[in-house]
Amino acid sequence: MNNDVTSSPWHEGELALQRVAGVEQQMAEVGRKVMRPFLTPQLQHFFPQLPFVAAAAVDHDGWPWVTLLEGAPGFVHAPDESRLDLTLTPSADDPVTPLLTSGANLGLLGIELPTRRRNRVNGVLRGSAGRWQLEVVHAFGNCPQYIHDWSAMRSVQPQPGPVLTKSDATLDQLPEPVLAHIDQAITAFVGSYAHTDQGVQVDASHRGGQPGFIRRQGSDLILPDFAGNRFFNTLGNVLASGRAALVIPDFASGGLLHLSGEARLVDEKAAGARYPGAERYWRLTPRHIVWRPRTLRWRSHAGAVAVEAAPHGPWQALAPSTQQRVQVAAVVQETPEIRSFYLKSARQDKALAPFNAGQFITLHVPRLDDTALVRSYTLSGDSQQAGYRISVKADGEGSHYVHSALKVGTELAVSMPTGSFTAEASGSERAHWVLLGGGIGITPLVSLAHELTGAGRGPVTLVQSVRDVAEAPFSDELRDLEARGLRLQRHVTGSKAAPNEWLAGRVSLAQVHTGEALEEVRLYLCGPAAFVHRYHQEALSLGVSHGQIHTEAFGPSALAQTYTAPTAEQPVEVSFANPSALAHWQPGESLLETAEKAGLQPSYGCRSGSCGECACTLVQGEVTYPDGISAPEGEILLCSARPAAHSGRIAITLSNG
Numbered sequence: 126m127n128n129d130v131t132s133s134p135w136h137e138g139e140l141a142l143q144r145v146a147g148v149e150q151q152m153a154e155v156g157r158k159v160m161r162p163f164l165t166p167q168l169q170h171f172f173p174q175l176p177f178v179a180a181a182a183v184d185h186d187g188w189p190w191v192t193l194l195e196g197a198p199g200f201v202h203a204p205d206e207s208r209l210d211l212t213l214t215p216s217a218d219d220p221v222t223p224l225l226t227s228g229a230n231l232g233l234l235g236i237e238l239p240t241r242r243r244n245r246v247n248g249v250l251r252g253s254a255g256r257w258q259l260e261v262v263h264a265f266g267n268c269p270q271y272i273h274d275w276s277a278m279r280s281v282q283p284q285p286g287p288v289l290t291k292s293d294a295t296l297d298q299l300p301e302p303v304l305a306h307i308d309q310a311i312t313a314f315v316g317s318y319a320h321t322d323q324g325v326q327v328d329a330s331h332r333g334g335q336p337g338f339i340r341r342q343g344s345d346l347i348l349p350d351f352a353g354n355r356f357f358n359t360l361g362n363v364l365a366s367g368r369a370a371l372v373i374p375d376f377a378s379g380g381l382l383h384l385s386g387e388a389r390l391v392d393e394k395a396a397g398a399r400y401p402g403a404e405r406y407w408r409l410t411p412r413h414i415v416w417r418p419r420t421l422r423w424r425s426h427a428g429a430v431a432v433e434a435a436p437h438g439p440w441q442a443l444a445p446s447t448q449q450r451v452q453v454a455a456v457v458q459e460t461p462e463i464r465s466f467y468l469k470s471a472r473q474d475k476a477l478a479p480f481n482a483g484q485f486i487t488l489h490v491p492r493l494d495d496t497a498l499v500r501s502y503t504l505s506g507d508s509q510q511a512g513y514r515i516s517v518k519a520d521g522e523g524s525h526y527v528h529s530a531l532k533v534g535t536e537l538a539v540s541m542p543t544g545s546f547t548a549e550a551s552g553s554e555r556a557h558w559v560l561l562g563g564g565i566g567i568t569p570l571v572s573l574a575h576e577l578t579g580a581g582r583g584p585v586t587l588v589q590s591v592r593d594v595a596e597a598p599f600s601d602e603l604r605d606l607e608a609r610g611l612r613l614q615r616h617v618t619g620s621k622a623a624p625n626e627w628l629a630g631r632v633s634l635a636q637v638h639t640g641e642a643l644e645e646v647r648l649y650l651c652g653p654a655a656f657v658h659r660y661h662q663e664a665l666s667l668g669v670s671h672g673q674i675h676t677e678a679f680g681p682s683a684l685a686q687t688y689t690a691p692t693a694e695q696p697v698e699v700s701f702a703n704p705s706a707l708a709h710w711q712p713g714e715s716l717l718e719t720a721e722k723a724g725l726q727p728s729y730g731c732r733s734g735s736c737g738e739c740a741c742t743l744v745q746g747e748v749t750y751p752d753g754i755s756a757p758e759g760e761i762l763l764c765s766a767r768p769a770a771h772s773g774r775i776a777i778t779l780s781n782g
Contacts, residue, residue, distance in 0.1 A: 134160040136321040139361030141493045148355045160265045169203035176423045181232040181316030181329035182224035188385045189370040191316030192221040195422045211257040218288045232327035239276040241269035268354045271333035274428040286418035295344040316370035317362035330359045335438040345410050347396045349403030352704045363388045379421035386411040390495040402437030448538040459598035468513040480542030482508045482576035483569045487540040505568035507575040518565040546677045555583045557641040563590045563652025578611045586612040592619035651677040690749040691770040699775040717763040734765035745776035
């Protein structure tokens with residue numbers, strides 16, 4: 126036997142989705158171990174037991190088709206590790222029958238419904254009608270999730286009804302009984318393909334859910350995609366080819382509905398509803414339809430819904446959206462690492478919501494799989510001008526993706542402006558406004574400088590601190606504000622020499638507020654947490670009160686935090702649902718970090734308790750927050766919550782974003 130593991134078997138579509146899900150490296154290792162170019166002894170014994178297999182192929186016009194090939198157990202046989210023999214003569218009205226030709230690429234799925242075992246083989250068909258051989262290219266197992274209990278299967282003599290065949294058709298042209306067949310379905314099989322360096326790769330796969338999990342939306346079908354083995358064979362094929370096929374069986378009546386059409390990944394907003402438990406969604410727009418009533422030989426009634434599918438569904442209406450659709454109007458390279466993105470309303474008849482200087486918006490940036498990257502960024506522009514501006518430093522996976530994904534013309538969703546790092550938060554009509562920003566922390570302060578300079582609310586001092594002059598954005602803009610009355614100080618801390626208009630060395634708060642009474646100072650600090658901590662402490666030592674200081678830190682918080690109730694001091698068991706996982710919270714981490722360690726991907730934005738993106742439901746236990754953070758009624762903020770002392774086990778139902 127050839128026991129060599131293969132090199133990475135994934136094509137570009139699969140790799141792209143693995144990358145989005147953060148499992149590319151993990152799947153590279155798994156792929157070399159489980160995607161074998163031969164049949165293991167287990168697979169050689171598995172296939173001959175089966176009364177049917179799902180088979181997918183592609184026609185000469187590039188449309189995939191998938192069907193169920195039936196026979197007495199043993200009609201699929203493995204004479205050795207390199208091939209499967211198939212003794213069958215499928216019906217002439219089966220859309221896959223004319224595609225079974227020598228040299229055709231075939232995807233085969235063997236599924237043993239009573240035991241929920243399933244295995245897949247992709248290969249090249251050889252031979253002729255009645256006696257085929259499938260030469261193995263890839264053979265691998267799949268997880269048993271979402272397979273219902275069809276344990277009492279029996280063989281009958283089929284009495285097929287009239288076949289309905291439609292090309293260039295839509296769902297709304299189908300009779301009501303066929304539409305009811307879709308609405309009642311709990312099992313479906315998917316055919317898909319991709320062009321790879323090794324040729325056409327065809328896959329057959331399985332989908333299961335509660336009745337109605339396949340949703341009709343006009344002339345389209347929407348299918349939820351649940352947590353699985355992260356191979357992304359089917360969705361990777363959809364991403365690569367833009368086409369897919371379904372066969373929807375009714376094992377009770379024997380009916381088979383074949384659909385082939387255009388496919389793409391969508392988010393729940395495009396789906397028009399959400400399916401609890403789904404990680405993503407995909408849409409099939411059927412173009413070719415074949416309905417074959419009472420054609421199956423093997424019949425059964427589902428004894429029980431799969432345990433993984435039972436907690437999920439049904440489809441739910443989306444809450445009214447509070448998001449705004451925007452379009453990127455311009456992109457400006459401020460420094461080698463910082464880009465400003467100018468956003469305008471994507472709707473000509475609707476202006477963007479106004480904002481106060483110092484607020485932020487949460488972006489939902491579409492990714493390859495049509496899920497959204499969720500990140501929050503401070504608005505850096507003038508609040509009196511139309512449109513928004515955000516300025517993003519490429520520092521981390523999310524911000525690098527924003528840099529690569531947002532181009533002029535890109536449309537995305539953003540939240541309404543929010544946040545309390547505003548001039549109004551000081552409660553002062555007139556003061557000495559001291560705005561101190563470290564690095565990219567300058568962004569909300571530039572907006573505040575626009576709002577306060579020349580507004581008759583007192584002097585405004587803006588201090589910009591960077592390690593290197595090349596890292597400093599907004600130079601021309603700040604000089605324009607200086608000409609309008611802004612007191613501008615610029616410090617470079619990474620070198621002893623400083624160019625004109627710059628000061629070398631760290632900022633001294635004692636020198637910044639010279640000339641004004643200490644009680645009139647309103648200090649706004651934004652930057653890395655260590656930077657904010659340093660000047661927070663310096664301000665207190667000078668006699669500035671806590672109430673005069675407003676902070677906005679990013680990165681791990683270095684400010685001492687007190688909690689509304691004591692936090693647990695020992696690990697706490699945490700169970701998550703939607704999707705499900707069991708983990709143990711460790712002292713020092715947030716419950717969001719606990720979820721991420723467990724392999725979950727909850728929605729989040731600011732990670733500081735401000736934006737509300739991570740709100741979810743606490744089912745059991747008690748949590749506590751740092752002072753100043755509170756959750757919406759009936760929910761908890763995952764990014765800031767910690768188990769309270771003596772809480773015991775924590776149970777959380779995650780939001781689907």
